[in-house]
Amino acid sequence: MPEISTICKLAFIALICSSYMAPPVLSVCPVLDCWYVKEKPGSFPSAMTQEKSLLYIRTSADQTGPEQNHPADIDPKRVYHVSDPAGPLCSSSLLTVEGAVEKPQCEINPFTPQPAHVDWSLSLTSGGVSPARLGADWLSTSITAHKGDIGVSSILRVPTATGQATAVLSVFSHTPVLRSRLGRAARLDCGFSVLPGWQEPGSGFAVEWRYQFRGEGRLVYAYNGQTDRLEERSAQQEEASMDLEALHQTGNASLLLHNVDVHHGGTYICTVYLPYILAQVAMELEVIEPPRLSLFPSPLWSPPGRPVQLSCEMSGFYPLDVGVQWLWRPAGGAGVRYLPEAQLSGHTQNPDGTYSQTSFLRVTPESGDHQGQYSCIATHLGASYRKTVTLHIAGASGPSIEDAIGLFVVAFLLYGLLKLGSWLFCVKACPAVEIDKSESECLPLCSRVPWWLKSFHF
Numbered sequence: 001m002p003e004i005s006t007i008c009k010l011a012f013i014a015l016i017c018s019s020y021m022a023p024p025v026l027s028v029c030p031v032l033d034c035w036y037v038k039e040k041p042g043s044f045p046s047a048m049t050q051e052k053s054l055l056y057i058r059t060s061a062d063q064t065g066p067e068q069n070h071p072a073d074i075d076p077k078r079v080y081h082v083s084d085p086a087g088p089l090c091s092s093s094l095l096t097v098e099g100a101v102e103k104p105q106c107e108i109n110p111f112t113p114q115p116a117h118v119d120w121s122l123s124l125t126s127g128g129v130s131p132a133r134l135g136a137d138w139l140s141t142s143i144t145a146h147k148g149d150i151g152v153s154s155i156l157r158v159p160t161a162t163g164q165a166t167a168v169l170s171v172f173s174h175t176p177v178l179r180s181r182l183g184r185a186a187r188l189d190c191g192f193s194v195l196p197g198w199q200e201p202g203s204g205f206a207v208e209w210r211y212q213f214r215g216e217g218r219l220v221y222a223y224n225g226q227t228d229r230l231e232e233r234s235a236q237q238e239e240a241s242m243d244l245e246a247l248h249q250t251g252n253a254s255l256l257l258h259n260v261d262v263h264h265g266g267t268y269i270c271t272v273y274l275p276y277i278l279a280q281v282a283m284e285l286e287v288i289e290p291p292r293l294s295l296f297p298s299p300l301w302s303p304p305g306r307p308v309q310l311s312c313e314m315s316g317f318y319p320l321d322v323g324v325q326w327l328w329r330p331a332g333g334a335g336v337r338y339l340p341e342a343q344l345s346g347h348t349q350n351p352d353g354t355y356s357q358t359s360f361l362r363v364t365p366e367s368g369d370h371q372g373q374y375s376c377i378a379t380h381l382g383a384s385y386r387k388t389v390t391l392h393i394a395g396a397s398g399p400s401i402e403d404a405i406g407l408f409v410v411a412f413l414l415y416g417l418l419k420l421g422s423w424l425f426c427v428k429a430c431p432a433v434e435i436d437k438s439e440s441e442c443l444p445l446c447s448r449v450p451w452w453l454k455s456f457h458f
């Protein structure tokens, strides 16, 4: 039948075409240069040793990795082939361009599986029997992309002396460094993935968020996914929440801070507990509020040769890290220069924890400086903010056309009023005959009183 052979031909062509047009997608996973860091056995106080190490990442165990001509300075024992079916280690952010100087930071440490030790995760290992599959070598890795767009920590299981590792648990964050303005909501990103098939049904997980700043730490949020229990929340924890539905469905353990204030800045650690293993990723929250600038006096009027003080008030900024420069720009625009003589006040702290500070500049403008501009330029964490005021030298401004017309009209009216006043005075003070004379003997001015005023009697 011709139809069938046609269909066959078309199908064949389609097959050929599709195999040309859409070649099978080869997922490219990174090869990572790492440091294998461990405690020197028997050293006191404990010292660390570090060795070079190499991780070949791929998404399945039987996928063949890239060719293994690893550098001679790496001990073959420290070369690992890591399969990560869940995928966070195979992130494009961790790929390095050949020969690039900037590389992801990667550290590997030996890891020992342990029963849970914090209250809210005790239920995870309450069975008390550690599974046989824990019998292997374990490593923990901590990797941060050089651009800072992802941080991943993974727990790897390495059957003893094989170098073939499998990522069992990965915890990652897309916000290793997060900046937030005051009063905004901030999402500290954290997600986790577990090796498919690793977890026994119902064995559960727990998530913990801790906050650390200058050596002080506190628990922000703790949730046991097995018992669906939230740990007691203190007043401080009210300000944070987690989407528990997303946590169970997609392993999205992000923490939402509802209203960021200056006390929220610091390190946050997202820890995910599975029975006997845990992994954690740390991130920095930087609270940043730029300064608001006001420049006084404004408008700026000054007589020539008299010193005047300019103040540039920078208010409501955080953290305390501000620099000020003053710039003078003459009217023509040529000869712009920085003015070095400014003084910075001490800072004051506002009730919301932000700071205010003022810079003072004394200048003695000359008449030639008319229409020049003073600018106060504040720099705060690499960004700059500017306020400008124009100088008016009193007496130096030539009148505009409108000013001239206005002045003329006013002068004309004033003259008229004065004249009328003097005439009225004549009429009152001098006898009518005197006014009529061409040369008045009463008052010389009174001879020119107009006729329509002469008959005016009070």
Ligand SMILES: *[C@@H]1O[C@H](CO)[C@@H](O)[C@H](O)[C@H]1NC(C)=O
Binding pocket: 172, 189, 190, 191, 192, 246, 250, 251, 252, 253, 254
């Ligand atoms: C978690 O959910 C938020 C909001 O939907 C999203 O922006 C974020 O990328 C997710 N993070 C992870 C790790 O899945």
